[in-house]
Amino acid sequence: MTIFEEQKLALLSNYLEDNPKCVIIAHKSPDGDSVGSSLGLYHYLVKKGFDVDVCHPDPAPHFLMWLDGANDILNGEDHMDEVASKMKSADLIFCLDFNDTSRVGRLADLLRNASAKKIMIDHHLNPSDEFDLQFSDTNSCSTAQLIVEMIEAMKDISIIDEVIGTPLYCGIMTDSGSFRFSSVTPQTHEVIANLLRAGVKGYRVHESVYDTNTLDRLKLRGYATNDKLTLIQDGKTALISLTQKELTRFNYQKGDTEGLVNIGLSIYGVTRSIFLKESDGIIKISFRSKGENNPVNVIAQKYFGGGGHANAAGGKWEGSMEQALEEIKRVL
């Protein structure tokens, strides 16, 4: 079952007539999927001859800057004036990898007030109805996979080349935990096969994303594993917490703790992993779990003002790290 139904595609084709000015935006705190799907769609639209810009709320993390076009993304932190004028004059705004305007941080009001038609393409739960056209597939492992499926539905699969396909491969790979999460389906591998046929070098994407440690980053992870990782609930739940002070000690750079929560989940017998990080005066919390009847988004939503997928969710705590850890132990 494809979400790219004929009727909706016809509307999209209609929007794309008369050479519209297109802007692609994605959620705040960019990740492999938001940046990968944005750049994949960008290169596709450019190849089709459209006028298109990518505008993100904040800069992409360092481990994605090797992607073709990453340096041309206009971010609201450094280029707010330019971003504002692009969004105001846009005819079409593609909203990727989020489904609620509150998810785009400092660009939220610009998005809400923009006169452009808004097209949402996303895989998160509970899409809001703030968009003119919605392509939502909450079973998909990534938005990047949906972009490939959209290009295919537009009968443009032969247009995909290495430049278009590489960021899309990167988005699927990072959001699916390198093709291992339960969200990965035969369709995911079929999409990946199409990207490889188009000339994408998968090994290069893996190396570029995963073999990029700095010494500080690796030592921070070593410290987190050696000194901070604990097991609770009879060894079923792994817990790691890092305060601002600890992060500073290891010269923390954005992205340095990416994936740290998965270390806990790799321990034999552990079915839940929780990572707490002090950031901008609050405690940000990542939840991961294994298994079909082990939802962590419920905990994230009910107690920590967040949400997400059943096996991968996030939340926050306004208070001290000690309080956050106490609350976690209490609600578990």
Ligand SMILES: [Mn+2]
């Ligand atoms: Mn995603």
